[in-house]
Amino acid sequence: MKKPARQSKKSVRPSSLQAESLQQTRREHATEIAEDYVEAIADLAAAQGEARVVDLARRLGVTHVTVNRTLARLQRDGYVTAQPYRAIFLTGTGRKLAEACQQRHTTVVSFLRSLGINEKTAELDAEGIEHHVSPETLAAFERHLRKG
Amino acid sequence: MKKPARQSKKSVRPSSLQAESLQQTRREHATEIAEDYVEAIADLAAAQGEARVVDLARRLGVTHVTVNRTLARLQRDGYVTAQPYRAIFLTGTGRKLAEACQQRHTTVVSFLRSLGINEKTAELDAEGIEHHVSPETLAAFERHLRKG
DNA sequence: TACATTTTGTAGCATGTGCTACATTTTGTC
DNA sequence: GACAAAATGTAGCACATGCTACAAAATGTA
Numbered sequence: 001m002k003k004p005a006r007q008s009k010k011s012v013r014p015s016s017l018q019a020e021s022l023q024q025t026r027r028e029h030a031t032e033i034a035e036d037y038v039e040a041i042a043d044l045a046a047a048q049g050e051a052r053v054v055d056l057a058r059r060l061g062v063t064h065v066t067v068n069r070t071l072a073r074l075q076r077d078g079y080v081t082a083q084p085y086r087a088i089f090l091t092g093t094g095r096k097l098a099e100a101c102q103q104r105h106t107t108v109v110s111f112l113r114s115l116g117i118n119e120k121t122a123e124l125d126a127e128g129i130e131h132h133v134s135p136e137t138l139a140a141f142e143r144h145l146r147k148g
Numbered sequence: 149m150k151k152p153a154r155q156s157k158k159s160v161r162p163s164s165l166q167a168e169s170l171q172q173t174r175r176e177h178a179t180e181i182a183e184d185y186v187e188a189i190a191d192l193a194a195a196q197g198e199a200r201v202v203d204l205a206r207r208l209g210v211t212h213v214t215v216n217r218t219l220a221r222l223q224r225d226g227y228v229t230a231q232p233y234r235a236i237f238l239t240g241t242g243r244k245l246a247e248a249c250q251q252r253h254t255t256v257v258s259f260l261r262s263l264g265i266n267e268k269t270a271e272l273d274a275e276g277i278e279h280h281v282s283p284e285t286l287a288a289f290e291r292h293l294r295k296g
Numbered sequence: 297t298a299c300a301t302t303t304t305g306t307a308g309c310a311t312g313t314g315c316t317a318c319a320t321t322t323t324g325t326c
Numbered sequence: 327g328a329c330a331a332a333a334t335g336t337a338g339c340a341c342a343t344g345c346t347a348c349a350a351a352a353t354g355t356a
Contacts, residue, residue, distance in 0.1 A: 017268070019209030021275035022184060026314085028276055029177070033343080036170060053304060061167030066344060068305065073342080085304060085351060115288040120165070125285050127169035128176055132276025140263040174344085181313080201334060214314060216335065221312080233321060233334060303352070310345075320335070326328085 025132065032131040035101045036060065037070060038079055041090055042098035050087035104138060105130050111141040114148050173280065180279040183249045184208060185218060186227055189238055190246035198235035252286060253278050259289040262296050 040059050044051035053071070057064040071088060074080045079094035090098060108130045112122040133141070188207050192199035201219070205212040219236060222228045227242035238246060256278045260270035281289070 016207050016209075017271055018188070018275070019207055021272045023209045024272055025276040030342085040166070054302085059164050059167055061164075061171045062343085063345065064304070065306085065346085070343080112285060112288075115285070115292060117285055117288050121282055121284050123165055124169045124172055125280060125282050127166070128173040128280025129277050132273060132280070134269055134273050136269050137260060137263070137265055137273050140260075140265050144263060178312085202332085210313085211315065212334070213316085213336085218313080297356100299354100299356085301352100301354075303350100305348105305350070307348080308346095311343085313341090315340075316338095318335105318337080320333100322331100322333070324329105324331080326330100 028131050033070060034074055034077065034079060035097065035131060037074055038090060038094045038098040039101045039105070041080065041088055042095065042102065045090070050089075052087055056088070101130070104133065107138060107141050107145070108133060110145055114145055176279050181218060182222055182225065182227060183245065183279060185222055186238060186242045186246040187249045187253070189228065189236055190243065190250065193238070198237075200235055204236070249278070252281065255286060255289050255293070256281060258293055262293060 037056070037060070040056055041051040044055050044059070048055075053064050053067050056067045056071075060067065071080060071082055074094070075082055078091055079097065080088050080090055082088045105126060108126040109122050112125060113119065117125070185204070185208070188204055189199040192203050192207070196203075201212050201215050204215045204219075208215065219228060219230055222242070223230055226239055227245065228236050228238055230236045253274060256274040257270050260273060261267065265273070
């Protein structure tokens with residue numbers, strides 16, 4: 001009876017919509033890198049048959065060490081399979097995620113291009129934006145593309 | 149003469165546009181939280197004269213401990229001033245950043261709403277998207293709003 | 297085969313962001 | 327003033343992501 005429970009312990013219940021939005025954004029950040037990796041692995045596999053650590057490092061703009069550690073996490077989470085000194089392959093889950101990401105990326109880039117944004121900026125912005133686009137918003141983008 | 153410099157040491161020079169985009173996105177992530185905080189502080193100051201740690205915690209959906217540590221960083225980086233057990237205030241730099249963020253947030257939400265997205269989803273998505281919208285894309289959003 | 301290069305892996309550090317648990321200060325109330 | 331509650335601060339942990347430096351395995355070539 002000493003602690004009169006200053007805050008409700010379970011399920012913080014954010015008092016504002018902003019809190020909820022920010023929590024959502026933080027959750028998205030956690031999956032963002034996984035999405036970038038599986039997408040890159042899928043692209044590399046399509047382009048040259050397999051994805052190697054060095055390829056990923058070059059492509060993602062990080063060192064091979066970072067790639068290595070992130071791959072361990074992706075493996076733990078069931079997105080890829082990998083053995084030491086061997087190429088990296090996507091699991092079924094990973095492949096599905098990669099396809100969804102590729103499609104979403106294409107949609108976001110096309111949408112931005114349709115607003116008159118130049119190609120390079122569209123690519124740069126899409127990379128940051130795409131991970132935060134809800135299905136509803138993605139559908140709106142597609143609708144806009146069909147109409148325009 | 150032992151090390152033949154396998155990789156160029158300085159300025160990694162990403163070999164792909166994607167690498168460059170991702171590096172940009174990572175840079176944005178670093179400023180993202182600062183933006184959310186200064187915006188929240190500005191809102192609270194406007195609404196009730198001052199921003200306290202508990203208010204920020206509630207509003208941002210994190211514990212007061214996280215707020216406290218992040219505020220130390222914001223203070224270090226010159227966005228806010230704070231003394232122990234006192235309210236938090238924005239510096240000139242912080243105030244300018246907050247205003248830009250508020251305006252950008254409004255634009256992004258209005259833009260999404262104009263595509264037919266419902267208010268709550270627009271808010272949720274905007275929170276994630278807004279930090280990755282370049283000036284060019286923001287201008288395109290505004291243009292679209294004026295036209296539509 | 298032997299050696300150099302490339303690739304991959306590991307060790308250890310830094311930063312940022314989140315948390316719980318506990319300590320201290322401030323504030324409100326009797 | 328004294329006490330309880332609220333607010334704030336601190337200690338220490340976890341995890342994700344980045345890095346450099348070094349070690350080991352794989353690969354290419356003389």
